[in-house]
Amino acid sequence: QVQLVESGGGLVQAGGSLRLSCAASGRTFSSYAMGWFRQAPGKEREFVAAINWSGGFTHYADSVKGRFTISRDNSKNMVYLQMNSAKPEETAVYYCGARYVSGSLYYTRRYEYEYWGQGTQVTVSS
Numbered sequence: 001q002v003q004l005v006e007s008g009g010g011l012v013q014a015g016g017s018l019r020l021s022c023a024a025s026g027r028t029f030s031s032y033a034m035g036w037f038r039q040a041p042g043k044e045r046e047f048v049a050a051i052n053w054s055g056g057f058t059h060y061a062d063s064v065k066g067r068f069t070i071s072r073d074n075s076k077n078m079v080y081l082q083m084n085s086a087k088p089e090e091t092a093v094y095y096c097g098a099r100y101v102s103g104s105l106y107y108t109r110r111y112e113y114e115y116w117g118q119g120t121q122v123t124v125s126s
């Protein structure tokens with residue numbers, strides 16, 4: 001089992017940058033594929049970015065491709081989301097998810113993740 005705690009959210013101006021962090025508990029963090037999702041008020045939680053256990057494979061939603069970067073540091077049990085050129089419509093609560101895997105897979109659907117953090121609020125002002 002793994003517990004996840006997101007941090008780094010806050011207020012950023014449109015076009016600005018923010019780095020989100022997700023700290024994971026447990027000794028087998030490198031056995032988990034990780035992902036970032038976001039949920040705006042009145043909307044469903046949507047996929048943002050995913051990374052496989054080693055960090056060798058990543059995948060992004062088309063809307064963030066080229067602006068966001070997901071990365072991980074297995075020695076620190078951390079996963080990150082670097083957000084650049086942020087847009088007001090990206091205001092949402094950002095969640096970190098984890099799924100135990102035995103291969104080099106990543107996951108892009110909410111139901112594929114087993115564990116979630118409590119989320120961190122990101123507000124992008126226009």
